[in-house]
Each structure stands twice: as C-alpha cells, then as structure tokens.
Amino acid sequence: MQVTERSAAATARRAQILDATIEVVAAEGYSSASFKRIAEHARLSSTRLISYHFAGKDDLVAALVERVITGIGEHVGALVMAEESPKGRLRAYIEGVVGYSDTHRSEMSALLQVVLSGAWGEGKPAPSDVSHLERILEDGQRAKEFRSFDPKVMATTVQRAVEGVPFMLQADPDLDCAAYATELVELFDRATRADA
Amino acid sequence: MQVTERSAAATARRAQILDATIEVVAAEGYSSASFKRIAEHARLSSTRLISYHFAGKDDLVAALVERVITGIGEHVGALVMAEESPKGRLRAYIEGVVGYSDTHRSEMSALLQVVLSGAWGEGKPAPSDVSHLERILEDGQRAKEFRSFDPKVMATTVQRAVEGVPFMLQADPDLDCAAYATELVELFDRATRADA
C-alpha cells in the first residue's frame, strides 16, 4: 500500500514535470528548455527534483516523446481503423493529425521541436515513421483505388503537410484547422486517385 | 586596389569561417555549433578570430542565412523565370529547390537547422516566405490552368514537401533526387490542375 502510494505520488510528480516541459518547449523552443526554466514553470524549488524523477535529460525528452506519440497514435489509429477504404483511411489520417494538432497544440509543438532539434537523433525509435502511411497507400494501389506513384514520396509529403500545421498555428492561432484539413484531403485525393 | 585587396583578405576569412560554420551546423546541429567547434573545423588557432570577423553569433548565423538564401534564390529564381506557364513555373520551382538541396546539401541542411532551432526567431526577414509560390498559384488560377483551392494551403504544402528533401538526404544520402522531384511534380500537377 505504501509502495503504491509512493508510486502514485511519483507518477503525479513526473506528470507535473512533463506538463511543464511540454509547455516550455512549445512556447520557447527546445534549446531554451533548460531544467531551470522547467523547474520555474512547474513551480519546483530546484532543478534537482527533475534529476531525481528522470534519469537525465534524455530520459525526460524520451518520456515527452512517448507520451505525445501515444496520444496521437491512439487518436489517429482509432479514426483510421474505423475506415475501410484506403481513400477513407488517408482522409482519416489527415483529419486525425490536423485535428489533434488543433486540440493538443502544446503537445504537438513540443514534439516537433524536440524531433527537429536533433535531441531525438540517435538510436531512438524514429517518431517520424511513415511506414503506416505507406501501408495505407500501398493497399490503395493494390486495390487499384490509387494510381501508380512512389509510396515513400507520397507518404513523406503527406506527413510533412500535416506536420506543418503546428507551425501554422504558431503563426496564426486563429487558423481554421477544419478547413485546412479539408483542403489537404482534397489535395491528396486528387494526387493519389487512379485515372478514370 | 589596395582597399579591394584588404577587403579580399577579410572576405576570404569570412568565407572560410562561414564554410566551417555551415559544415558543422549541417553535420552536428545548431546547438553543437559552438565557436570552439567551428574554429576547430576551420583549423583556426582560436575562437577569437571568429569574434574578430563577426560581430557575434547572431551576425554569424545572419551571414549564413543570407548566403544560403541568396544562393537558392538565384538558382530557383532563374529557373522559374525561364518558364512562362504557371504549371511550368511550379515544376521549375519544385525541381529547382530539390536540385539545389541535392547539390548543396550542407548549405540547405544548415539553413534548416538554424531556422528550426529558433536561432532565426524574431525580427529577421522570414526565409520561410511562401508568397512567391502563392503568386504563381494565383496566376494559374486566374488563367484557369489551376483548379480552385486555397493558395496558402497549397503553397505551404509544396514548400514543406521540397523542404523535406534535406532530411531525406540525411537519412539516405543515395536518394535519387531527380526521381524524387519528378514524383513531386506529378503529385502537385494532379493536385492543382483544373478539371477537364
């Protein structure tokens, strides 16, 4: 019981620190996200507490990445799986990522900052994995729903398109994400559909 | 003549330092690109020489950005202007940026690292300006060559697609850029063309 209680307290602390990290990274960039800034933001008395709960900065960003990836994975995965046709799944993927970027702005912004900063460089499982997208596209090509194209190129282009939304939101917080998603869906529908 | 000669020496040194900066940033990321690393890479005896030729780190990265932007601007601008139709110009733009990314890998990689690191954050003229692309797209819409779509969304998607190439090259240095460009041209041709 006591062990469980401690674990709960520790989990809460970790979550608190992770929240602060996400907000600081999203707002000020990864390079500015020092332990000091994070501790200030989380109203901790010292940075020592972060070092205590996380093995190091690598561990902290790993936890951040894992949390965001899990969140978006569950959200988008459910939407995609609800569709049966490749075209529908592609649409669901685009709408899913854009929608998640809209409703979880700090998380998505932080994730991208971390990945692009190179802090997620080596050894770690790439979160910019587009293999799932490639699979959808290849399924569509096999079903003659999609035209012939390089699935890798198309997947990368789709991925970069949806990953651009957090940056757009940073520049214009009032951006209409639903309309943005609709435009992208139409764009990639035309880009992928088989000729008549 | 004497003035030119003196200036030439300084210009050469600046270029040497700038070369080293580009290579270090491209290879190790912006955050690792300390004066010390740059000096080592440029085989300078001390970091002091960098401070002598550049007013500060801001000045150094500004020079880096200016140089790369100028280079790609001239290259792509010439290609685009050689085309007359919006479709041709869009193709030229994509091929131009992808081609430049292929032949000037370090430069492009360094530019993106700097911009994404936030070191090019405020006040500076945004190098991620897509207004020129928007203009091409709007011209095509007026000429009924392109279908109706949001030019801003399309321009951003094109820009992010071509800007992805340096990252692809980092992951796979043997990537066939010409084929990549051809795929993108076809992709965005289908995405933009007017219905028959």
Next chain:
Amino acid sequence: MQVTERSAAATARRAQILDATIEVVAAEGYSSASFKRIAEHARLSSTRLISYHFAGKDDLVAALVERVITGIGEHVGALVMAEESPKGRLRAYIEGVVGYSDTHRSEMSALLQVVLSGAWGEGKPAPSDVSHLERILEDGQRAKEFRSFDPKVMATTVQRAVEGVPFMLQADPDLDCAAYATELVELFDRATRADA
C-alpha cells in the same frame, strides 16, 4: 529549526564569500575583484560556488554595500542618538564615522571603492546620502546654536571630510584616528557655531 540550520549553512557560506570580497576589493580595488580572485582568497575550489550563492556580480556587490552600510549605520546612529544637542550630534557623527573607519578598515575601503568605481551607479539607493547630516545642521540653526550657512554645502563638506579617512589610512596605516577626529570636530565646531 531545520530551516534555520540549512539557512545557517548558506548564510555562513555567503558571509565567507562576502568577507573575501571585502578584503579583495579593499586590497586590490574593485576592478581587480574578479570571481577568480575572490574564490582564491576565500579558498574555494571554483568560482562556480559564488555564482551559486549570489545571483550575479550585481547581487554580490549589493550584499557588500548593504552589509557595510548597515554596520556603520547602526554604529553611528546609536552614537548620534545618544546626544541631544546638535553640536553634540555633529561631534558624535564625525567621531562615529572616523572611529568606524579605523576599526573596520577593509569594510569602509571596499565600500568606497565600489561606490567610486561606478558599480553602484544607477537605480540603487545612494549610500552617499547626506540628508541625515543636513537635518542635524538645520536643527542646530533653528536652535540658534549654529550660524547661518547652506546646510547642503556644510553637510557635504563634513561627509567628504570623514570619508577621506579610509584613504588616509591606506596611505598611512599608523594614523592616529582619534586625534584626527578631534581635529575635525574642532574644525567643524568653529565652522558652524553661532557668533557670540
């Protein structure tokens, strides 16, 4: 208790650093008082410890000034308040400052060095405030004990006279401060007394 104890350790370290700072500034001047010199003098392993206990150099000199000002203020204030007549208070003030300069040579010397170096330039409450002296003089004039003169000029002159003692002590460590004070008291008694 625990809080006090922890605070006590930090307080002791701060005091140790402050002592070293005072001695270094007094002996070698403010411009020579780098963290390195202070750390050496305090027998600290690195300058990092100073940065740990003080927010910055500004904070360090602020602490120094506050400590010396407080010390002399308490000493002189008590002496002055023990006197009732303006003449007595003026005498107490002169004797007080000169005496404190004699018994706290490093402190006074350091204070003057800091103030004169301009490190205590802007925004900070001026330690060269002579308003308390002016009040004593004006009281004396109202009581007809003192002749008519510009209190500001007289106060400034008294203040500069007593503030000269640390410099005299630096030039001649064996200076008889008691005799010096007696001379100054007689000097300013004659300068201020009302005509018979």
Next chain:
Amino acid sequence: MQVTERSAAATARRAQILDATIEVVAAEGYSSASFKRIAEHARLSSTRLISYHFAGKDDLVAALVERVITGIGEHVGALVMAEESPKGRLRAYIEGVVGYSDTHRSEMSALLQVVLSGAWGEGKPAPSDVSHLERILEDGQRAKEFRSFDPKVMATTVQRAVEGVPFMLQADPDLDCAAYATELVELFDRATRADA
C-alpha cells in the same frame, strides 16, 4: 622640417585621442573607458591608432593626468600667487579649484575618476598632493593669522571639500559654483582664523 610636420600631426592626433579619453572617462567612468569606446568617440577606425600613439593604457592615463594637473596648476597657481596674505591665498585656492571645476567639468571629472579608480595607484607622483596647501596654512600659523591646528588635517579637509565639486556638478549640473565657493571660503575662514 618634415620631422616637425610629422610631430605636429602626431601631436594633433594625441590631443584628439586625449580629448576623447577625457570625455569618455568623465561621462561613463574609468572602467568603461576601453580603447574601443575611446576610438568610437574619437571616430577612429580602430583602437590600433591609440596603441600607436601611446605606449599603453598607462601612458594614456598618464598623459591625461599630466594635462589636467598642468591646467589646474597654472590656473590656481596664478590666482594664489596674486594674493599675499595666507587668508587670501586660502580663499584664492578654494575659489580657483571650484571655478576650474566649473569651467572644465569633463577634465576635472575625468581626473578624479582616474585617480579614485586606482589606475593611478603605484609609483606615479601623487596628484592628490596637499603639500602646497599645507605650506599656505603653516605660513598663516606662523603669521598668527591662523589658529593652532594640524595643517595636514586642515589641508586634507580643504582638498576633499573642493574635490567634491565635480561630483556635485554631476548630480546637479545647474549648481551655483560661485555661491558654493563663497560658502566654503566662509567655512574655512572660520575654521582657521585665530581667536580674537
């Protein structure tokens, strides 16, 4: 002839640099008066020119001190010599220094900053020499014009009183120096005069 011409040009340059040094030191303090700031103020292309005309920083401040001391010495010396009585000479001295401080504000301010900063510390002939004042006071005592007091203390007090004027002027540029001098003359007349 050519040598003379060169010498003239060099002398002019030295004077120009010295002017700039005085202004920078007076306005921003000695510690801020780096070669860089001086070169900027004198509109020189590089600090190298200063190093060329002066053997080093010591040489530069030595030239500064010499110039100001000479100026004030000539001014005050003439006024003092024009008086015959010790009382008159003391008055002339006070009025002379205060007046010179009023009409040569930057020079006096710079001189004091340099001396007080400790840059004039060792080996150099002390410009804070009060022996000439002591001589005047001793003459007055011998002539029974002045009462009995320690000439050294009185001289130091007079000297510090008049040296305070540049600081007063910095705090209040509209200070009435003539009135200030009159106050000081009366003050020290009463402080020194023999009893009736």
Next chain:
DNA sequence: AATGAATGAGTGTTCATTCAT
C-alpha cells in the same frame, strides 16, 4: 603616420549533474 589582421588571457554566467542528508 597609419592600418587590417590576429592573438592569448580573462570575464561572468549557464548547464546538467552528483553528494550528503
């Protein structure tokens, strides 16, 4: 007389981390 290029030592400060409690 004057200059651009280059230098080595030094500045205060920030960083993530470890130790002892």
Next chain:
DNA sequence: TATGAATGAACACTCATTCAT
C-alpha cells in the same frame, strides 16, 4: 520522496596588445 550544497566543463564575448605591411 525530497532537498540544499556543490561541481567541472563549456559558453559567447571583451580586453589591450602585437605583427606585417
């Protein structure tokens, strides 16, 4: 679980000065 104290390495940058021309 948590904390105050302490650490060594690195950071960009400034200083007065010297070299070769």
